[in-house]
Amino acid sequence: MGFGRSASSVLVLGALRLASAALIKRVACPDGVHTATNAACCALFPILDDIQANLFDGGECGEEVHESLRLTFHDAIGFSPTKGGGGADGSIMIFEDIETAFHANLGVDEIIDAQKPFVVKHGITAGDFIQFAGAVGVSNCPGAPRLNFFLGRPNATAPSPDLLVPEPFDTVTSILDRFADAGFTPTEVIALLASHSVAAADHVDPTIPGTPFDSTPGQFDTQVFIEVQLRGTSFPGAGGNQGEVESPLAGEMRLQSDHTLARDSRTACIWQSFANNQARMQSAFKSAMLKLSVLGQDQSKMIDCSEVIPTPPPIGDTPHLPAGLNMNDIEQACATTPFPALTADPGPETSVAAVPPS
Numbered sequence: 158m159g160f161g162r163s164a165s166s167v168l169v170l171g172a173l174r175l176a177s178a179a180l181i182k183r184v185a186c187p188d189g190v191h192t193a194t195n196a197a198c199c200a201l202f203p204i205l206d207d208i209q210a211n212l213f214d215g216g217e218c219g220e221e222v223h224e225s226l227r228l229t230f231h232d233a234i235g236f237s238p239t240k241g242g243g244g245a246d247g248s249i250m251i252f253e254d255i256e257t258a259f260h261a262n263l264g265v266d267e268i269i270d271a272q273k274p275f276v277v278k279h280g281i282t283a284g285d286f287i288q289f290a291g292a293v294g295v296s297n298c299p300g301a302p303r304l305n306f307f308l309g310r311p312n313a314t315a316p317s318p319d320l321l322v323p324e325p326f327d328t329v330t331s332i333l334d335r336f337a338d339a340g341f342t343p344t345e346v347i348a349l350l351a352s353h354s355v356a357a358a359d360h361v362d363p364t365i366p367g368t369p370f371d372s373t374p375g376q377f378d379t380q381v382f383i384e385v386q387l388r389g390t391s392f393p394g395a396g397g398n399q400g401e402v403e404s405p406l407a408g409e410m411r412l413q414s415d416h417t418l419a420r421d422s423r424t425a426c427i428w429q430s431f432a433n434n435q436a437r438m439q440s441a442f443k444s445a446m447l448k449l450s451v452l453g454q455d456q457s458k459m460i461d462c463s464e465v466i467p468t469p470p471p472i473g474d475t476p477h478l479p480a481g482l483n484m485n486d487i488e489q490a491c492a493t494t495p496f497p498a499l500t501a502d503p504g505p506e507t508s509v510a511a512v513p514p515s
């Protein structure tokens with residue numbers, strides 16, 4: 158017997174080539190500029206350009222991006238196998254009057270009202286738009302992973318019930334139970350909280366809107382996992398607000414929920430594992446966000462249009478302690494591994510600037 162190909166192996170090889178050619182075949186979009194693996198994704202390119210220019214102020218990682226990311230969560234987490242709610246279905250926009258009256262949704266009406274005209278103009282469903290805007294918005298933040306986007310959420314037919322969105326004054330047990338009910342592990346919960354790296358509070362202390370949760374709210378970095386582990390020393394405002402505890406830096410807000418999750422034996426080591434590991438945080442956030450973005454949907458019936466999401470810029474800093482602080486300011490909570498050794502930024506202690514409204 159020689160080593161030449163038999164007729165049948167040639168046939169198999171030919172079939173494989175045809176199949177892979179079909180897999181990578183791209184369609185030309187009607188705009189004459191883009192191509193896509195699925196023609197349905199073509200409709201997203203004009204929406205992408207429109208929201209980058211007119212919702213995200215020319216591709217910034219600013220207030221509207223932060224709010225759009227928060228909205229992906231508040232729409233999707235309205236999902237419970239026992240209590241109802243359709244998950245990532247746009248119900249928060251379609252039934253805005255009902256859902257924005259829920260206490261945990263305080264403030265999301267602003268971004269819903271900013272997003273609505275784009276939904277109307279582009280004829281996309283509310284659920285698809287909310288998750289698309291979140292994924293595009295995050296791509297403007299240096300250090301972020303490139304999030305997935307799946308298309309195909311039908312419009313919600315009912316609002317989500319109240320009390321499904323966690324509050325910053327909830328206990329760790331109640332937060333973990335709520336997320337478990339929606340299908341998330343504790344590791345996924347902490348991974349999702351990487352979102353608080355590009356975040357600020359307007360309503361926890363309404364006298365100081367735009368107060369960030371870490372010193373770098375324009376970067377998707379690990380600073381939130383470091384800074385929440387530092388000993389809290391003061392409030393950025395007058396204090397005494399429900400869901401707020403002391404933070405280590407002037408101008409920085411710390412949520413009670415972030416504080417307790419960073420210190421609870423069930424989650425402290427997970428929290429710490431992200432503190433100086435950008436790659437781990439990125440990949441854990443990316444997969445947990447995909448799960449969140451299709452909550453309540455049948456992903457197998459949706460179209461993967463992830464290729465439309467831009468690649469985020471690289472991270473601009475390395476994990477560090479804020480100037481003026483040292484490792485003694487870290488409140489070690491993980492019982493099995495020490496917090497990673499970090500050095501402080503040079504110079505005197507500084508305060509954190511508010512995220513400006515646009």
Ligand code: HEM
Nearest residue numbers: 223224226227230323324325349352356357358359360361
């Ligand atoms: C334990 C769960 C969570 C709690 C208790 C919580 C609570 C909060 C609170 C109280 C605020 C401040 C709102 C304001 O005063 O303006 C906030 C902001 C924010 N949250 Fe969460 N959150 C949680 C999980 C998440 C998740 C899973 C995401 C996204 C995947 C997310 C994304 C954001 C973002 C981006 C902001 C900033 C919004 C802005 O800057 O305008 N949060 N969160």
